[in-house]
Amino acid sequence: MARRFQLDELIDRCKHQADMENDDSVPDTVWKRFLSMQYEDLFGVVAETGLRYFERITQIVSDGTDNLDEPLDMLSVVGLDLIVSATERYSLYEIMSQERNAFVSSGGLNGHRAVAYALVDDEIRLYPTPPAGQTYEVLYVYQPPDLTLEDDDFLVDVVTPDGAAFMVWGACVRARIKQERDPSLHRVEREEARVRLQSWAVNRLMNSPRRVVAEGFGDQQFPRDGDWWP
Numbered sequence: 227m228a229r230r231f232q233l234d235e236l237i238d239r240c241k242h243q244a245d246m247e248n249d250d251s252v253p254d255t256v257w258k259r260f261l262s263m264q265y266e267d268l269f270g271v272v273a274e275t276g277l278r279y280f281e282r283i284t285q286i287v288s289d290g291t292d293n294l295d296e297p298l299d300m301l302s303v304v305g306l307d308l309i310v311s312a313t314e315r316y317s318l319y320e321i322m323s324q325e326r327n328a329f330v331s332s333g334g335l336n337g338h339r340a341v342a343y344a345l346v347d348d349e350i351r352l353y354p355t356p357p358a359g360q361t362y363e364v365l366y367v368y369q370p371p372d373l374t375l376e377d378d379d380f381l382v383d384v385v386t387p388d389g390a391a392f393m394v395w396g397a398c399v400r401a402r403i404k405q406e407r408d409p410s411l412h413r414v415e416r417e418e419a420r421v422r423l424q425s426w427a428v429n430r431l432m433n434s435p436r437r438v439v440a441e442g443f444g445d446q447q448f449p450r451d452g453d454w455w456p
Contacts, residue, residue, distance in 0.1 A: 229386055234378035236261055236393060243412070244398040252401050255374070262373035264396035265382065268389055269301075269370040271420060275427040278304065279385065282368045285309065286350075288340075290358035294350040297366060304365040306343050306350065315363070318343045321353060386426055391419035 231239075237257045241247050272279050281304060286294045306318045321342045339360060340352035350364070373382065384390040395416035402409040 228383050229390065230381040230383050231390060232378065233258065233261070233373060233376055233380045233382055236382060236384075236390075236397075237378075239390075239394045240397045240401065243394055244401050246401065251405060254378075256404075257397065257401070258374045258376075260397040260400040261382075261393060262370075263400065264393050265373055266370045267396060267420075268384065268392055268423070271392070271424050272385060272389075272427050273301070273367055275424065275431055277427045277431045279427075280367050280370075281365060283363060283365050285361050285363050288352070288356045288358055288360045288362060290355075292352050292355040294352065294362060294364075296345075296348050296350055297364060297368070299368045300364075301367045301369050303345060303350070304367060306365070307363045308339055308356075309361040309363050316341070318352075318362075320344060326353075386423060388419050388422040388426060392416060392423050395419055 234254075237254055240257055240261070241249075246252065269280060280301075282297070282299075284297050288294065303320075306320075308316045308318065310316070316339070318340060319342050321344050323344070325342075326344065338357065340354060340356045340362070342353040344351045344353070352362075373380070382393075384393050395412050398412040399409040399416055402412060
């Protein structure tokens with residue numbers, strides 16, 4: 227599901243709702259900035275519910291160290307897999323900080339593949355350290371784009387009609403505050419759109435299937451290299 231508008235169309239909608247169609251006191255570059263700030267809020271409303279909407283996949287090849295560089299636009303990790311072939315892949319699990327020494331104290335500093343990971347600063351740390359040349363696939367929630375850098379015909383995914391309303395009314399609030407005009411009506415409309423958008427995301431998440439997944443308990447998933455497995 228996606229609902230996309232060109233950036234210049236969103237700007238036109240903002241000018242209309244703010245009663246500023248013939249008012250150039252807020253240039254389009256500033257409208258873009260307001261919309262960009264509002265888009266960051268929209269990302270948060272949808273992503274914080276846990277709904278899998280704003281996701282990307284990238285592959286990273288191991289270099290023999292215990293670290294993978296995070297994608298530059300990563301907000302959070304959804305999952306990390308080792309890709310062995312087109313038909314064989316293994317999920318890694320995220321360890322607790324209290325488990326970090328188990329892979330070293332048990333003799334598992336290095337292995338024939340990683341089975342776990344931790345997010346440390348801007349890196350994905352692998353446990354145990356895998357050899358170079360392995361392909362790891364990262365499924366992640368990405369950062370919202372900076373709309374101030376985009377052309378007028380850039381397509382913005384506002385998710386739903388309420389997402390479009392949230393974007394437009396929110397940008398209008400910022401514009402009217404900048405002009406020292408009353409933003410009360412626009413603020414009310416923005417918050418009502420926020421509630422409807424969040425409700426949609428929560429309802430869609432609740433209707434997504436939930437199953438217990440038994441994965442990673444056995445030699446087929448986590449082969450034990452000597453005594454490293456705690």
